[in-house]
Amino acid sequence: MPQKVRIALDAMGGDVGPSVVVPGAAISLKRHPDSEFLMVGDSALIRAQLELHPALKAVSKVVHADIAISMEEKPSQALRRGRKSSSMWLAIDAVKKGEADVAISAGNTGALMAMARLNLRMLPGIDRPAITAVWPTLRGESIVLDVGASIGGDADHLVLLAIMGSAMARVLFDIERPTVGLLNIGVEEIKGVEAVRGAAEILRGMNLPQFDFIGFVEGDGIGKGAADVIVTEGFSGNIALKAAEGTARQIGEYLREAMSRTWRSKLGYLLARTSFKALRDKMDPGKVNGGVFLGLNGVVIKSHGGTDAEGFASAVDVGYDMVRYDLLTKINQTLNRDGQGLSIVPTAQEAVS
């Protein structure tokens, strides 16, 4: 048996805190019995929850923290108030100190990103962090990044996203050479996405063994599963994700209305109920939980704030996988092939000259 996977949890993160975080960890532990936990937050609340989950209690340490970052705080406020003292900071700090392999929080995204960046710092050669989404597609799942950590970015930035995203795909989907596509728009006459076109040239030129660059993908290609990894800068990535989530919820509403309108449709709904439930579970990109922060010198996972225990468990599962299958090593291998360090820079200059 290899070493245990040591998971630090910000127990106060999310809309409800320990009453979701602790049961969520218990669910994930059943799937991955080689996990152990460091739970940071109000120790009384955490211990009360742990009493209900003896198996989890047996593999958990509790670290008390007085301060919990709220969902409304701005990152700058959160840093002022909670640096070195909040449950969020201390969970990340456990990764920094080597006491945990991954930190997971359902708290305030901006604060989590700011603290992670300040405490763990970026990987050598990476300029800015990215957040990933795991997107349900007609072919399974794809990784989409960046869904909102950094706005804009040049061709090199997009290439770094491709490298990090493909490393994550190798870990999460267990594919040796995932396909990577660049999000673009299809209207031919358009000039102006220099960064996207430049990144395409660089990626074609690199022809790395770690992933297969397939070219451009349009917005409707994501749901088709056109590539295992879809790369775009954070503004359009966030807009794409939210627009898809909004559409899924909207259709859910329509469905509910349609099914309650006539006796025929009501009866139809009752008969097809199980299928409907399965449908709802897979239709919303927002429901796949566990956004990985990429580019940091450590693994940090963001869970949705409004998730339930099952959802939080899936974020813990993602964290487990990232550690067990060596996300950081895989990113670094691609970045530093041949031990030459970041080899994209000269190629990038060729491409734009």
Added chain:
Amino acid sequence: MPQKVRIALDAMGGDVGPSVVVPGAAISLKRHPDSEFLMVGDSALIRAQLELHPALKAVSKVVHADIAISMEEKPSQALRRGRKSSSMWLAIDAVKKGEADVAISAGNTGALMAMARLNLRMLPGIDRPAITAVWPTLRGESIVLDVGASIGGDADHLVLLAIMGSAMARVLFDIERPTVGLLNIGVEEIKGVEAVRGAAEILRGMNLPQFDFIGFVEGDGIGKGAADVIVTEGFSGNIALKAAEGTARQIGEYLREAMSRTWRSKLGYLLARTSFKALRDKMDPGKVNGGVFLGLNGVVIKSHGGTDAEGFASAVDVGYDMVRYDLLTKINQTLNRDGQGLSIVPTAQEAVS
């Protein structure tokens, strides 16, 4: 009875040409008997179709054109081959010459935009064109622009989009003071969308009688109907639209699968069939047909290339409305309030200083 609405149709546009365009016009004519048509294209094919629709034939002129622009041609090729001679060009040219009030084509978007821009030119004060989408929402419909005509753009460009989009909303939805939101992403710490923040400042400062600026809207706010008009630059607008379309189709697939899996769900589907059909019709933002090109010195409507007669009719309806309720006058009124010309420029400078 006011003057007739004179509609020029590129009869060769779209995947099938006259056999969709002519019946589509016939459907729209029933709804708007005060329309008349100029049909440009292969006159033999058009006349054959018109024989099947005597009421339409009575109000249609046919103009022969040898050249039809294909869906695959690049705008530059289309211009070289079809300038002054193609059905697409001649339909636009009828607007230019004052022989028609609006041109409608289901042809190649890039070519249509290039020809419209070259022939009609931009409205004074407008830098670049925009394409709108009419997006189904939980509250009805919203106008989203730009969905792909121009990439990027500064704060002033976004303000112009807000002005044009709100004029279109006044026409299409018959609302006196539509609400306008700027598409943005919610992550607090992000610096970098200067254009979006700058546009918000300008729009707040303008406080125009023609629309009500409500601030930022996230991607999932579009489907909720958070504002009558949602403004963003063309790259993210196109990504949002396509991502939503992709999600709608994906859920349609899931639904089909789910409904065919067990006898219970099959029976359920049969019972709820009518509701399902209604659902499908409204769930796809890509199905609302009739993208208006904004910013041109004339009204040009783009229909989907793969549409059927009913879909093309809805594009004709949009064209009719834009003329009947004076889109161009309404845009110009807002642009030139107090006869001062474009008054946003000084405000814009204040905002960025």
